[in-house]
Amino acid sequence: xxxxxxxxxxxxxxxxxxxxxxxxxxxxxxxxxxxxxxxxxxxxxxxxxxxxxxxxxxxxxxxxxxxxxxxxxxxxxxxxxxxxxxxxxxxxxxxxxxxxxxxxxxxxxxxxxxxxxxxxxxxxxxxxxxxxxxxxxxxxxxxxxxxxxxxxxxxxxxxxxxxxxxxxxxxxxxxxxxxxxxxxxxxxxxxxxxxxxxxxxxxxxxxxxxxxxxxxxxxxxxxxxxxxxx
Amino acid sequence: xxxxxxxxxxxxxxxxxxxxxxxxxxxxxxxxxxxxxxxxxxxxxxxxxxxxxxxxxxxxxxxxxxxxxxxxxxxxxxxxxxxxxxxxxxxxxxxxxxxxxxxxxxxxxxxxxxxxxxxxxxxxxxxxxxxxxxxxxxxxxxxxxxxxxxxxxxxxxxxxxxxxxxxxxxxxxxxxxxxxxxxxxxxxxxxxxxxxxxxxxxxxxxxxxxxxxxxxxxxxxxxxxxxxxxxxxxxxxxxxxxxxxxxxxxxxxxxxxxxxxxxxxxxxxxxxxxxxxxxxxxxxxxxxxxxxxxxxxxxxxxxxxxxxxxxxxxxxxxxxxxxxxxxxxxxxxxxxxxxxxxxxxxxxxxxxxxxxxxxxx
Numbered sequence: 053x054x055x056x057x058x059x060x061x062x063x064x065x066x067x068x069x070x071x072x073x074x075x076x077x078x079x080x081x082x083x084x085x086x087x088x089x090x091x092x093x094x095x096x097x098x099x100x101x102x103x104x105x106x107x108x109x110x111x112x113x114x115x116x117x118x119x120x121x122x123x124x125x126x127x128x129x130x131x132x133x134x135x136x137x138x139x140x141x142x143x144x145x146x147x148x149x150x151x152x153x154x155x156x157x158x159x160x161x162x163x164x165x166x167x168x169x170x171x172x173x174x175x176x177x178x179x180x181x182x183x184x185x186x187x188x189x190x191x192x193x194x195x196x197x198x199x200x201x202x203x204x205x206x207x208x209x210x211x212x213x214x215x216x217x218x219x220x221x222x223x224x225x226x227x228x229x230x231x232x233x234x235x236x237x238x239x240x241x242x243x244x245x246x247x248x249x250x251x252x253x254x255x256x257x258x259x260x261x262x263x264x265x266x267x268x269x270x271x272x273x274x275x276x277x278x279x280x281x282x
Numbered sequence: 283x284x285x286x287x288x289x290x291x292x293x294x295x296x297x298x299x300x301x302x303x304x305x306x307x308x309x310x311x312x313x314x315x316x317x318x319x320x321x322x323x324x325x326x327x328x329x330x331x332x333x334x335x336x337x338x339x340x341x342x343x344x345x346x347x348x349x350x351x352x353x354x355x356x357x358x359x360x361x362x363x364x365x366x367x368x369x370x371x372x373x374x375x376x377x378x379x380x381x382x383x384x385x386x387x388x389x390x391x392x393x394x395x396x397x398x399x400x401x402x403x404x405x406x407x408x409x410x411x412x413x414x415x416x417x418x419x420x421x422x423x424x425x426x427x428x429x430x431x432x433x434x435x436x437x438x439x440x441x442x443x444x445x446x447x448x449x450x451x452x453x454x455x456x457x458x459x460x461x462x463x464x465x466x467x468x469x470x471x472x473x474x475x476x477x478x479x480x481x482x483x484x485x486x487x488x489x490x491x492x493x494x495x496x497x498x499x500x501x502x503x504x505x506x507x508x509x510x511x512x513x514x515x516x517x518x519x520x521x522x523x524x525x526x527x528x529x530x531x532x533x534x535x536x537x538x539x540x541x542x543x544x545x546x547x548x549x550x551x552x553x554x555x556x557x558x559x560x561x562x563x564x565x566x567x568x569x570x571x572x573x574x575x576x577x578x579x580x581x582x583x584x585x586x587x588x589x590x591x592x593x594x595x596x597x598x599x600x601x602x603x604x605x606x607x608x609x610x611x612x613x614x615x616x617x618x619x620x621x622x623x624x625x626x627x628x629x630x631x632x633x634x635x636x637x638x639x640x641x642x643x
Contacts, residue, residue, distance in 0.1 A: 175366040181353040182331050182360045183428040184384040193383055198370045 060250050063230055064238040065257060071234055072214040075153040079161040079210050087162060091169035109159050116155055117223025149225040149232050153214045161210040168202030201276045208269040212262050284357060284431050284464050285309045288342035291329055300488040302326060308432065308464040311480020312454060315468045316499060322488040323468040327434040331360035354385060359430040363437040365421030367409045373420050374405040377427055386429030389463060398453050399423040414441035435467040451478050476500055476511055477556050497604055507562050508595060510606040514540055514555045528555065530580065531601040538601060541577045542636035557636050561608040565632045578633040584625055598631060605631065
């Protein structure tokens with residue numbers, strides 16, 4: 053019984069947490085410099101870039117998954133370099149699922165950070181520069197602390213959204229326990245094989261997790277904005 | 283030590299062509315920049331601060347041509363009219379941030395600055411709870427602490443009440459005269475600039491319309507009722523009558539006194555004061571008025587008489603200072619009866635009691 057619980061509940065849960073954490077870290081590493089640049093960029097292709105960032109919001113995840121599979125097929129240049137880097141093909145691998153999650157949750161992490169940057173960067177940069185504070189100190193000691201609420205929104209939304217990912221993972225990763233079988237996939241499989249007791253557990257875990265994360269985010273943001281408005 | 287800044291700005295900005303060529307003698311006194319809204323006052327300060335890119339040879343500090351320096355390393359700090367304070371921090375954290383992370387060490391002690399700016403009671407407050415005037419005071423403290431030698435003030439005290447504004451203006455003048463910090467100040471209120479400035483530049487549509495001593499601007503500012511000022515020195519408090527007695531000249535032989543109220547003796551260190559006087563509050567007579575309630579009566583010499591349609595403006599000189607008096611045509615006719623009233627004649631001018639608080643109203 054304990055073994056069964058471990059394999060059917062704990063393993064997908066652990067995998068899901070690993071996936072969400074890793075995705076959020078990668079997302080922050082990409083989103084922060086991108087937003088820093090984009091919030092000050094006002095060129096002609098800005099709408100194109102913004103549209104590309106927002107695409108995962110409107111596209112069915114299967115479309116993204118399909119193109120990723122095509123682009124990273126082992127006989128393409130991208131696929132070859134992926135294999136050279138990670139040692140295995142993109143399809144049916146954990147690394148492939150992380151890549152998919154990063155693209156899928158991209159707008160959820162970028163939007164709050166971008167909005168906050170657009171609001172703060174220009175006045176902070178001007179004011180701090182004329183006071184004699186150099187650029188990297190401005191970013192580390194003023195800008196990042198100033199956008200803390202947006203960072204927390206971005207992290208929680210990115211994390212929660214990755215928890216809820218399904219179609220894209222199924223397309224890229226398939227359903228391999230311990231590698232690509234995250235909670236949502238495990239739930240799907242349980243229902244398919246009519247193991248409703250397991251399905252109830254998995255669904256309840258996902259629901260509880262997502263709810264708690266959102267409650268944490270809204271509690272924190274409310275406290276912050278109340279402090280700013282009192 | 284900053285002595286001079288030679289401006290040679292000639293550039294095309296989104297608002298229009300901007301051309302300002304002038305040498306600012308920073309060491310001689312506070313420089314004022316005056317003009318209506320949208321005429322380029324803020325732009326001038328931002329160019330000097332390096333926040334707006336212009337032609338590379340636009341700024342020449344102390345007669346050395348420098349290549350344009352970035353705002354972080356140049357000598358100027360720009361303080362905006364609605365200053366941007368870091369809203370996620372408290373007042374004291376805002377100030378400590380500058381002390382810790384600015385490239386240059388502060389020129390003043392932290393405790394002195396917060397006392398000067400009267401922000402001791404605000405230190406622990408979050409920025410969002412501050413009023414506009416309190417924000418301006420905190421921003422001024424922050425500018426003083428950032429270690430730069432030239433502070434560019436853009437309407438710095440516009441949201442601050444008259445008494446505190448007068449105290450802060452006196453502080454600016456005091457720091458300019460006694461420390462190595464230099465000030466350029468923008469205002470649309472000429473009286474505020476005349477109060478502390480050595481030279482005032484009037485801007486219009488991105489060009490200098492006029493520059494020179496404050497008196498020059500005051501006369502032209504309001505032709506119907508021009509304003510002039512007297513520089514008062516060496517205050518002595520008279521506790522018996524609760525008045526302050528000022529000297530009109532540093533020269534001891536030239537003993538002319540002006541009395542002012544002592545209601546606003548907030549800043550004991552103020553050793554000089556510029557009293558702005560509306561020209562219609564002064565009267566003239568050939569004889570000294572005795573047995574009257576007038577306290578401020580000074581001997582003057584008429585230097586120029588100008589008749590306008592509605593009134594006559596008389597220029598007077600006293601202790602190498604200039605005063606303007608506006609009189610009616612009837613008064614002019616009475617004074618002129620024996621053809622005595624012409625340049626060179628000595629007269630007595632009766633002035634109201636000097637009010638230290640009403641200066642900036």
